[in-house]
Amino acid sequence: MFKILFLLMALSSVAFAQDDQQYSYDPENGSDINELCAACHGEFGEGGGDGEYPRLAGLPAKYLIKQMHAFRSGQRSSIAMGMYATERELPGNDLQDIANYLAEKDLMTKMPVVDEDMPALEKLHIAQRVFNVARFDGDFSLGEKIYSGQCARCHGTDSSGKGSTPGLIGQYTDYLRLQIQSFQKGERKNKRMEKYIMPLSKDEIEALLAYLSVGDD
Ligand code: HEC
Ligand code: HEC
Structure with a gap:
């Protein structure tokens, strides 16, 4: 009985190992692809143009992939996005890599307290990752x-x-x-x-x- 159980466990772990091999996240590839997206969505996925280009940082990877497929099929129409979502632009694992890369981008909502002696350039790099939606008055x-x-x-x-x-x-x-x-x-x-x-x-x-x-x- 135990032998059979052991055999079953061994077999299922092989199956999992094979699943893992099918896709493994390559952050460097994600970062390379992001250079293309950054032209509109910003270096850190913070978006821009007062929302003409949405923020992508921190959105769930599954959601990002689903939207890219929707742009690809034309189910969600956007002239700007249509050409970047194609199979030709993002072949193979590229779509998963860019989605994982953006999903794990973490923006700060406030400027953290920094050391007074910190070089200005370093401070600027931190400030670029601070993003807070402007207050919109209403009820x-x-x-x-x-x-x-x-x-x-x-x-x-x-x-x-x-x-x-x-x-x-x-x-x-x-x-x-x-x-x-x-x-x-x-x-x-x-x-x-x-x-x-x-x-x-x-x-x-x-x-x-x-x-x-x-x-x-
Ligand atoms: C030329 C500008 C431009 C570039 C470059 C661009 N996008 Fe976009 N993207 C847009 C615009 C505009 C929208 C908003 C579309 C709409 O209004 O539905 C958008 C929307 C999106 C959305 C939907 C976000 C949401 O919250 O639903 C995703 C996902 C996205 N872009 C991913 C990418 C990725 C990944 C890349 C790089 C491979 C990229 N974009 C490159 C302009 C661009
Ligand atoms: C039953 C679940 C559900 C409820 C309730 C719901 N949503 Fe959603 N919402 C979703 C899902 C799922 C999506 C992603 C849709 C897609 O895949 O295109 C979404 C997407 C959105 C988006 C687009 C976000 C983006 O980044 O483009 C907005 C805006 C939104 N919802 C607003 C609302 C508001 C406002 C309410 C309440 C009045 C609401 N939703 C209630 C499930 C829900």
């Missing part, structure tokens, strides 16, 4: 009520994401507004979310955006 308490009642179950109570569902705090206000509108118009689709997004009025959206904008303060 924060209405935003909080809608968020905790309807969005938190999937996007997380602190809105930093849950599993492969993206976080919403730390993302540009203008970008979030555009995505909500895009779901409402049916241009971007997600079956599970439709019933929560569709009924939101313009005022409710603005209140949500105000609430989310201070989440990273």
Whole structure:
């Protein structure tokens, strides 16, 4: 009996080892590919253009891969992204490598206390990784009520994401507004979310955006 169990365990560990061999994350390749993405999404995945280019740093790898496939198939349309998402641009393991690379990028929301004697260039490098969404004024308490009642179950109570569902705090206000509108118009689709997004009025959206904008303060 024990022999059989042992044999089964040995066999399953071989199977796991083979699975691991199929893909192993190559951070250097991720960093090389990021040079291409950085032109729009910033060196640290912090995004730019006031949200014309969304923040990618810290989004779940699975989510990033799913979006790249959506751009690839045209299910999610973006002229800017379409050409970077293709199989030709990201062959083999490139898509997984860039997704893992961006998912583990950690931005700071505040400038840490640094040594007074620290060279200016070093301070600048730290400051480049500080990213805090600008406060957007509005009805924060209405935003909080809608968020905790309807969005938190999937996007997380602190809105930093849950599993492969993206976080919403730390993302540009203008970008979030555009995505909500895009779901409402049916241009971007997600079956599970439709019933929560569709009924939101313009005022409710603005209140949500105000609430989310201070989440990273
Ligand atoms: C020429 C500018 C440009 C470049 C270069 C670019 N992107 Fe984008 N990307 C955009 C724009 C614009 C959007 C927003 C699209 C929209 O509004 O739906 C976007 C959106 C995305 C999203 C969706 C984010 C989300 O929260 O859903 C992902 C993922 C993404 N880009 C990954 C990448 C990766 C990886 C690269 C490099 C291989 C890259 N992008 C290069 C312009 C660019
Ligand atoms: C049933 C789970 C669920 C609920 C509830 C939910 N969401 Fe989502 N949301 C998702 C998933 C999953 C995605 C990713 C969709 C995709 O893969 O394109 C998403 C994506 C988004 C995006 C796009 C993020 C990006 O980076 O592009 C926004 C904005 C958003 N949700 C806002 C909301 C708001 C506001 C609410 C509450 C009114 C809400 N969601 C409720 C599951 C949910």
